[in-house]
Amino acid sequence: MSLEFAYYPGCAAKQVQKEAASSAEAVAKILGITLKPMPRATCCGAVSLRESKPAFSLAVAARILTEAEAMGHDLCTICNTCLQTLNYANYRFKHEPEILEQINGVLKKAGVRPYEATIKVHHLLWVVTEQVDPQVLQSKVKKPLNGMNVAPFYGCHSQRPGEIFEARKGENVDQLDQLIRAIGGNSVQYDGKDKCCGFHVMLSDKNEMRTMVGQNCLDAKDSGAEMMISPCTLCDMAMGAYQGPAEKVMGKSIDLPEMNFAQLLGIALGVDDATLGMARLHVDPVPALKKRNI
Amino acid sequence: MESRKYTLRIQRNQKQDDGSIASEWQEFTVEGGETTTILTLLESVKGYQDGSLTFRQSCRSAICGSCAMRIGDRTRLACKTHIGSVVDENGLVSISPQRNQPVLKDLAIDIDPFFKKIKEIKPYLLDGPESDTQVGASAYDQVNNVTQCIMCGSCYSDCTMSEVSENYLGPAALAKAFRFVSDPREGKKTERLKSLSEDHGMWSCVRCVQCVATCPKDVKPMEAIVKLRTRGIEKGFIDGVGQRHAMAFHNDITNTGDLNEFTLLSRSVGIFGSIAELGVAFHLMKKGKIPSPFPHKAEGIQEVRAMYKDLEENPLDVETKAAEVEPE
Numbered sequence: 349m350s351l352e353f354a355y356y357p358g359c360a361a362k363q364v365q366k367e368a369a370s371s372a373e374a375v376a377k378i379l380g381i382t383l384k385p386m387p388r389a390t391c392c393g394a395v396s397l398r399e400s401k402p403a404f405s406l407a408v409a410a411r412i413l414t415e416a417e418a419m420g421h422d423l424c425t426i427c428n429t430c431l432q433t434l435n436y437a438n439y440r441f442k443h444e445p446e447i448l449e450q451i452n453g454v455l456k457k458a459g460v461r462p463y464e465a466t467i468k469v470h471h472l473l474w475v476v477t478e479q480v481d482p483q484v485l486q487s488k489v490k491k492p493l494n495g496m497n498v499a500p501f502y503g504c505h506s507q508r509p510g511e512i513f514e515a516r517k518g519e520n521v522d523q524l525d526q527l528i529r530a531i532g533g534n535s536v537q538y539d540g541k542d543k544c545c546g547f548h549v550m551l552s553d554k555n556e557m558r559t560m561v562g563q564n565c566l567d568a569k570d571s572g573a574e575m576m577i578s579p580c581t582l583c584d585m586a587m588g589a590y591q592g593p594a595e596k597v598m599g600k601s602i603d604l605p606e607m608n609f610a611q612l613l614g615i616a617l618g619v620d621d622a623t624l625g626m627a628r629l630h631v632d633p634v635p636a637l638k639k640r641n642i
Numbered sequence: 643m644e645s646r647k648y649t650l651r652i653q654r655n656q657k658q659d660d661g662s663i664a665s666e667w668q669e670f671t672v673e674g675g676e677t678t679t680i681l682t683l684l685e686s687v688k689g690y691q692d693g694s695l696t697f698r699q700s701c702r703s704a705i706c707g708s709c710a711m712r713i714g715d716r717t718r719l720a721c722k723t724h725i726g727s728v729v730d731e732n733g734l735v736s737i738s739p740q741r742n743q744p745v746l747k748d749l750a751i752d753i754d755p756f757f758k759k760i761k762e763i764k765p766y767l768l769d770g771p772e773s774d775t776q777v778g779a780s781a782y783d784q785v786n787n788v789t790q791c792i793m794c795g796s797c798y799s800d801c802t803m804s805e806v807s808e809n810y811l812g813p814a815a816l817a818k819a820f821r822f823v824s825d826p827r828e829g830k831k832t833e834r835l836k837s838l839s840e841d842h843g844m845w846s847c848v849r850c851v852q853c854v855a856t857c858p859k860d861v862k863p864m865e866a867i868v869k870l871r872t873r874g875i876e877k878g879f880i881d882g883v884g885q886r887h888a889m890a891f892h893n894d895i896t897n898t899g900d901l902n903e904f905t906l907l908s909r910s911v912g913i914f915g916s917i918a919e920l921g922v923a924f925h926l927m928k929k930g931k932i933p934s935p936f937p938h939k940a941e942g943i944q945e946v947r948a949m950y951k952d953l954e955e956n957p958l959d960v961e962t963k964a965a966e967v968e969p970e
């Protein structure tokens with residue numbers, strides 16, 4: 349099976365969280381997944397654009413989806429919010445033909461190829477855990493996690509609403525757990541694993557956002573986590589960069605290294621630290637890795 | 643229906659003399675088929691094993707909303723939930739009271755905070771200048787989902803913002819507010835949108851979609867909140883951080899195609915807010931993470947501008963509409 353995708357990293361992975369992109373690209377290469385750039389793609393607009401300009405947001409999504417369709421590939425992203433936004437639009441295009449027709453009318457007038465609603469929108473995590481042969485993944489692991497307790501933090505936008513995620517296999521959201529186990533770790537079960545990182549109210553409800561980060565991290569730590577991973581560049585920013593401010597609100601030290609799933613996978617696959625952007629993490633993961641002889 | 647043994651792991655809560663709650667988990671073995679409801683099993687525990695087990699119930703038909711409790715990984719109606727759909731591979735399920743409201747005993751909570759929020763949004767039609775006397779069939783398109791709400795509190799219990807904020811209105815109250823804002827007969831639509839735009843209102847939703855996933859009656863509270871925001875922006879209530887943040891997106895997309903994270907901060911929170919955020923910004927800077935002020939330009943950006951201009955001149959109504967309600 350050829351694993352080729354139109355690659356849509358999302359704005360955060362092109363800027364603030366670019367280590368997630370370089371890690372994702374490195375692990376994809378090792379696992380035989382081809383990620384092809386989309387030069388025409390813009391920002392997906394997230395839920396924000398859906399709020400301020402609902403019709404324009406669908407047109408923007410259709411223009412992104414049609415580029416992938418013209419390339420002859422499904423789309424693959426590494427940001428939960430992009431994943432949800434594009435899947436939401438795609439779901440509507442596939443279930444509401446009149447909306448697709450209206451939006452295609454807008455595309456055509458602007459000189460854009462109409463979208464035929466034939467592709468699916470994947471997350472790289474799903475591709476790695478559900479489409480790559482588990483034996484191939486196994487065989488590429490150079491530095492197994494040696495039983496490290498890793499907390500999976502799924503982030504809202506890769507889980508809900510369940511019906512829109514056509515490319516995810518089955519009902520279960522356990523891909524991070526699967527991945528952690530596949531590379532030799534132990535996946536930690538804790539209450540916060542399907543909760544919210546607070547990213548979208550980072551600026552409007554500061555204390556609340558920091559409390560969310562603090563509670564989720566402390567919850568994971570109390571359940572034995574030595575490390576936390578997420579499949580979302582926005583969750584990474586919240587749970588990583590905001591852990592310091594969260595400590596102030598919680599009045600407690602947290603000190604839980606957090607990284608993108610592609611970074612931890614990259615470590616296990618033997619990708620070098622510079623490509624993985626290890627120096628860009630907010631909580632130094634080295635002590636936790638050393639403890640497990642990684 | 644084949645009968646088998648299941649384990650209910652129930653959180654027992656008991657008020658102490660000092661007002662605190664003592665909690666412990668207790669396991670009960672019960673017998674039932676795959677489609678036996680949790681409520682039936684709780685009744686059998688109460689009837690045959692421990693008469694002191696406390697929980698609420700009334701209609702047994704997913705109508706009254708009394709029996710909402712945490713069952714497995716989320717809040718559900720005990721009378722609507724089949725045991726077979728929630729147990730793990732060992733036939734066990736954990737049951738605890740709703741979250742985000744004070745526990746009284748075992749699975750019963752004090753639902754007053756929830757209803758206080760509902761009352762806060764004035765859950766009735768208000769007289770006023772915007773009241774329309776003609777009600778067309780399309781009025782149901784927006785009102786229908788929300789009128790299915792049975793006030794069970796499930797969404798409030800699973801709401802990730804309500805967990806960290808006592809003041810946030812919460813999904814059910816906001817959905818109800820949307821129901822009035824979109825009712826043609828309502829006289830004070832604009833006034834409602836104005837007060838909902840204030841702190842701890844519609845802009846405090848984190849959009850985690852938990853309420854949509856949890857609601858046993860398909861009310862889709864977060865969808866209602868997104869629509870409230872669109873209407874609020876249209877009415878010009880754009881003077882908050884959340885609103886400004888939302889508005890920044892279409893400017894950037896039509897400009898270069900990518901979100902400009904460098905200036906997003908100052909546009910969302912204004913210059914004073916930006917300085918307050920500098921603590922975090924400094925942290926980002928140390929890690930080499932201040933975004934470039936010049937994001938790359940997507941190819942064909944003029945197409946995006948043309949689409950934008952077209953839609954501004956010829957607006958399209960793409961709002962989702964509620965399906966006809968069928969009796970369950």
Ligand code: FES
Pocket residue numbers: 698699700701702703704705706707708709710719720721722
């Ligand atoms: S008993 Fe009335 S809703 Fe369950």
